[in-house]
Amino acid sequence: MDAALFLNWVRGTGLQVAIFIFLLGTVWRLVEIYSLGRKPDLAERRHVPGASGWHTLWRRSIPIPGMMQRSGLTYIAGYAFHLGLAVVVFLFAPHIRLIQELTGISWPALPSQFVDLAAVVTLAAMLVVLADRIRQPVKRFLSTFGDWMAWLVTFLPVLTGYLAARHLLLPYTLMLSLHILSVELLLVLLPFTKLFHAFTVWPSRWFNGDVQGKKGVAV
Amino acid sequence: MSASLSRAVNVLKEVIDAPIASYFNSCVHCGLCAEACLFYTETGDPKYTPIHKLEPLRRVYEQEYTLLGRLLKLVGLSKPVSDAELGEWQELVYDSCTMCGRCSMVCPVGNDIVYMVRKLREGMAIAGHAPEGVVSATSRTIEIGSPMGVKLPALKAQIGHLKTETGLDVPLDLEGAEYMVLLSSMEIINFPEYLNAIAKIMKQAGKTWTICSTAFEATNSGIQIGVSDLARVIVSRIVEGAERLKVKTVISPECGHAYTAVRWEGPNLIGRPYTFKVQHILEVLDEFRNQGLLKTQGFEEERLTFHDPCQLVRRGGVIEQPRNLMNMVSKNFVETSDPGKYNWCCGGGGGVSANDNAEEIRLIAFKRKKAQLDVVKPDKLVTACANCRIVLEEGLEHYQMDLPVVGLTEMIAEHLAES
Numbered sequence: 123m124d125a126a127l128f129l130n131w132v133r134g135t136g137l138q139v140a141i142f143i144f145l146l147g148t149v150w151r152l153v154e155i156y157s158l159g160r161k162p163d164l165a166e167r168r169h170v171p172g173a174s175g176w177h178t179l180w181r182r183s184i185p186i187p188g189m190m191q192r193s194g195l196t197y198i199a200g201y202a203f204h205l206g207l208a209v210v211v212f213l214f215a216p217h218i219r220l221i222q223e224l225t226g227i228s229w230p231a232l233p234s235q236f237v238d239l240a241a242v243v244t245l246a247a248m249l250v251v252l253a254d255r256i257r258q259p260v261k262r263f264l265s266t267f268g269d270w271m272a273w274l275v276t277f278l279p280v281l282t283g284y285l286a287a288r289h290l291l292l293p294y295t296l297m298l299s300l301h302i303l304s305v306e307l308l309l310v311l312l313p314f315t316k317l318f319h320a321f322t323v324w325p326s327r328w329f330n331g332d333v334q335g336k337k338g339v340a341v
Numbered sequence: 342m343s344a345s346l347s348r349a350v351n352v353l354k355e356v357i358d359a360p361i362a363s364y365f366n367s368c369v370h371c372g373l374c375a376e377a378c379l380f381y382t383e384t385g386d387p388k389y390t391p392i393h394k395l396e397p398l399r400r401v402y403e404q405e406y407t408l409l410g411r412l413l414k415l416v417g418l419s420k421p422v423s424d425a426e427l428g429e430w431q432e433l434v435y436d437s438c439t440m441c442g443r444c445s446m447v448c449p450v451g452n453d454i455v456y457m458v459r460k461l462r463e464g465m466a467i468a469g470h471a472p473e474g475v476v477s478a479t480s481r482t483i484e485i486g487s488p489m490g491v492k493l494p495a496l497k498a499q500i501g502h503l504k505t506e507t508g509l510d511v512p513l514d515l516e517g518a519e520y521m522v523l524l525s526s527m528e529i530i531n532f533p534e535y536l537n538a539i540a541k542i543m544k545q546a547g548k549t550w551t552i553c554s555t556a557f558e559a560t561n562s563g564i565q566i567g568v569s570d571l572a573r574v575i576v577s578r579i580v581e582g583a584e585r586l587k588v589k590t591v592i593s594p595e596c597g598h599a600y601t602a603v604r605w606e607g608p609n610l611i612g613r614p615y616t617f618k619v620q621h622i623l624e625v626l627d628e629f630r631n632q633g634l635l636k637t638q639g640f641e642e643e644r645l646t647f648h649d650p651c652q653l654v655r656r657g658g659v660i661e662q663p664r665n666l667m668n669m670v671s672k673n674f675v676e677t678s679d680p681g682k683y684n685w686c687c688g689g690g691g692g693v694s695a696n697d698n699a700e701e702i703r704l705i706a707f708k709r710k711k712a713q714l715d716v717v718k719p720d721k722l723v724t725a726c727a728n729c730r731i732v733l734e735e736g737l738e739h740y741q742m743d744l745p746v747v748g749l750t751e752m753i754a755e756h757l758a759e760s
Contacts (some may be wrong), residue, residue, distance in 0.1 A: 153409060155362040164608035166615070168658055182451050186683055190378040191449055200371070200449070220666075260372035263387035269370050314409055319367045319450055326367040327451030329360040336451075337605060338658030339682055341446055 125295040132302040140225075140306035146262055147313030152321065160329075169336030176330020179324060199250045206244030210237055210280060214287075216340050234287070241284040272315050276306040346424045347470035353401040353422075356460040362406060362456060365399050367450035368392055371394050374444040374454055375461040379685055380437040382701065391444035394433040395537075397422045398461040403425040418461055419560070424468065431470045434461055436699035437706075440565075441651035446683065451543035458722040471566040475692040479562040479571050481684045486578075487558040488695070489526035496524070496557055499533055503757025509540040513584060515551035520586040520625070521617075522552050523559035523603070525578065525596040527727035535595060535727075538754030542626065544628045545757055546634040550592075556582030561602035565692030572602060579603055583617045590618040592625055595748050597652030597690060597726040604657065618619060621653060622750050623725055627662035641671040647749070648677075648710070648733060649684035650726035663749055666755035670756040677713040689732030707736035714744065725749045 186195050216229035222228040231237075252273055255261045269313070274276060281302035285291050312318060334341040342350075344710040360437040366741055377392040387393070403410035413419035442455040446582070465471055478488035485492060495647055500511040512518065520543070545552045546548075563572030583591050593600040599636040604619045620628075629635035647667055653659045654701050667674045679685060688706035695700045709735070723742050733746045 151366070155366060156359045157358040158357065158362050158406065159358055160358040161609070164612070164614050165605045170658070173442075173658075174569070178451060182449060185356065185449075186447055188679055188683070189373065192382075193373055196373060197449075207607055229630070235554070258372065259385075260375045260387045260390050261370065264370040264372055264390060264393060266370070304690060316366075316369050319369055322363045322366040323450045326360070326363045330445060330448075330451045330453040330456075331361060333360075334656075337656065339655060339660070341682070 125237065125293065125299065129295050129299045129302075132192045132299050132306065136306050138301065140309040142310060144204070144309040147310075149319075150320060151313045151338065153323065160233035163318055163336060165336065167336040169339035173335040173338055173340040175328035175330075175332035175333075175335060176328045177335070181331070182327045182339070195250070195254055199247045199254065202246050203251060206240045207276070207280070209240035210218060210244060210283065211318065213237060213240075214283075236265075238284070238287065241287075244276070244280050245284065248273070248280070252277075268315050271311070272317050275304070275311055275315075276317070280309055342421075344422055345538075346422075346427070346470050349427065349464040350401060350422060352467045352752070353398055353461070353464040354405050356463050357398070357402050357406060360458065361398070362402060364450075364452040364454075365402050367452055373447050373449060374452075377447040377707045378445040379443075379688060380443075383706050383708045384702070387696075388433065389437050390397060391458075392448075392452070393698045394438060394519065395454065395457050397427060397430055398457060398464070413455075424718075426716060427465055427468050427470045428536065431445070431465065431472065432698070434465055435457060435472050435475070435566075437693075437694060438691060439651065439686045439688060439693050440554070440656075441686035442656045443651075443683075443685070444630060446655065448679055451759065459564075459567060460596055463569060464567075466567045471568075471573055472692070472696040473639055473696050475562055475566045476696040478496075478676065478692075479566055479568065480608070481564060482560070483571055483574055483723070485528040486560050487529075487561055489530060491526045491529050491558070493554055494559075494647065494658060496529055499529055499536060500552075502533070502538060503537055507540070509537070509544065511540055512538065512549075514554050515549065516586050517547040517588075518551040518586065518648045519589050520548060521556075521583050521591045522550055523592060523594050523599065524552070524557050525560045525594050525599055525727050527560075527596070527731065531731065532727055532748060533752070534751040534754075535748060538748075539622070541754045541757055542629070542635065542750070543635065549632075550587060551588065553579075555588055559599035559603060560596055561599060562605055562692060562695065565598060569610060576602060576607040577609050577711060580611055580615065582609070583615075585596050588617055589623070590620055593619060593621045593723045595622060595727050595730075595750055597657070597728060598735040599651040600657050600659075602650045603752045610648060615726065617746050621657065621659050621662075621725075623653070623659055623662045623666060626711045626750065626753060627665050629664060635669075635753070636758040637670050638758040639670075639754065639756055641673070641752070641756075642671045644675060644718070645671045645721050646677055646714070646717050646719040647677050647680070648687065648722055648724040648729055648746075649689055650724060650729045651686050653725060655682040662683035666749055666753055667723065670753060675717050675719065677717050679713070685713060687732040688736065689728060694732050695726055703732070704736060704739050707732075710736060711740050711742065714742070719744065722746045723749050723752060756759060 213232040286297040380389040
């Protein structure tokens with residue numbers, strides 16, 4: 123298959139299949155998880171300002187006192203790569219154009235130099251996170267095949283995207299095709315791996331904040 | 342699969358709900374919960390990482406409630422939970438977890454890990470893997486009425502002593518009283534000062550109160566081992582007593598888990614809201630203070646600090662009240678690091694202090710509290726949980742620290758203004 127045909131496939135059929143699996147998988151997993159429901163809490167609740175599920179949605183992004191000292195690297199590298207990913211995925215002009223083609227929705231992009239920088243920061247932070255996972259006994263102990271795979275399928279789209287945008291290593295068309303293919307891999311795996319936390323993190327924080335909020339504790 | 346194991350798996354299937362499913366899907370294995378757990382920070386052993394303690398529950402969730410997990414189980418790629426494995430996990434689920442809930446405070450994706458430990462204990466207990474000490478405490482509560490085997494005559498004797506020594510009356514089974522006071526066995530046997538304090542405070546506040554002869558024990562180790570059926574029996578006694586005596590408010594004593602049991606789990610255990618209010622004694626005292634019904638005189642001269650009982654503060658929401666009360670009788674009250682809802686456990690909650698297997702690790706975990714106290718260097722340590730108090734006293738003795746531990750209610754009572 124020549125490069126142009128490959129690009130056509132990943133842009134066409136490949137993308138359609140990936141998006142289909144991603145959407146179906148996401149809906150399936152959300153139903154599978156949240157249809158389990160929960161029992162109503164019959165204890166009389168307290169009403170304390172700041173103590174609720176909604177508050178915990180954002181408050182949980184801030185480490186509690188002492189945790190930065192104990193595990194600063196986890197927070198800083200974690201923040202860096204999540205924010206970097208958000209910038210690269212949602213503020214790069216070609217990505218916004220693609221989203222506009224698919225959904226009709228668009229928003230202003232960041233200049234490509236900034237996106238380049240964000241990509242470099244993301245890649246560096248992800249390498250730090252990986253090194254930390256290998257080096258730190260608790261993280262190594264907890265790690266499963268799924269953790270290494272989730273790291274790889276997140277890293278590859280950023281790496282190939284950066285290389286394609288900078289016209290490095292491989293001919294542009296081929297690198298772009300590999301980039302799109304790696305994104306498709308990410309989309310297909312997301313609902314079925316720990317990457318699904320992108321969705322469940324919000325209800326999880328809400329549940330925790332709600333349970334503790336009923337007791338009057340802002341968590 | 343043995344009968345007890347299959348019962349355990351069924352119980353675990355039953356307790357898994359949307360929050361638990363959401364939590365397991367959110368975990369990214371970042372390991373931050375380890376840094377919040379005193380059993381990890383004081384040992385450095387990764388096996389004490391809180392989320393790891395839930396591994397059997399996670400596998401049951403995956404194999405029973407996810408399509409992928411069911412497929413993997415079908416083709417033999419996901420191994421079912423075994424009885425031996427649950428046995429091994431006892432050390433992680435009971436010996437090295439006080440259900441202090443600090444892990445649930447730090448998890449960046451918001452997982453309420455201690456909520457899941459509580460649920461996993463339901464299955465562990467059914468499978469016969471709850472520690473002997475806590476199981477027997479619970480059966481004593483069911484059969485005799487108290488985890489330490491204290492019966493009504495012992496309480497009556499204490500009431501008699503109190504009357505002879507102070508002239509104060511303790512009304513038993515007084516119908517229509519405003520408050521029904523609960524006690525923990527620990528207070529009847531080891532800290533009789535508590536009852537004395539209540540009698541003095543109620544007299545000063547001019548409130549009617551009573552102790553129910555069929556429901557004076559507040560502790561509920563049913564929730565510690567994780568057997569809701571037993572926890573329900575224990576809490577039902579209190580509900581029946583309170584409704585029979587038509588009291589307005591039931592007062593939970595200086596005992597952390599008793600408060601969790603009667604205030605937060607109770608209505609869910611019996612399946613309906615209460616017809617009365619439940620307050621911790623510190624909430625009542627702070628209310629009295631606010632209404633001008635609690636009048637004290639003089640101040641503690643010594644440097645005091647407060648140990649926050651986890652179930653009362655982080656898991657119970659009684660956070661400001663102990664501070665208001667401390668400041669009422671002390672001019673030299675200093676907080677330790679991580680006060681209030683961020684507190685570090687004494688190491689003996691959640692049934693750990695009643696569990697002989699846990700004695701060694703509990704004393705190791707106490708190094709966290711020791712380190713906090715070494716910085717503050719108080720002359721006296723105040724707390725509001727009889728179990729914390731015993732555990733703190735043992736820890737302090739083990740590390741040869743000369744530091745008296747007192748109950749806050751009792752300290753307030755010592756400063757009551759003479760009427």
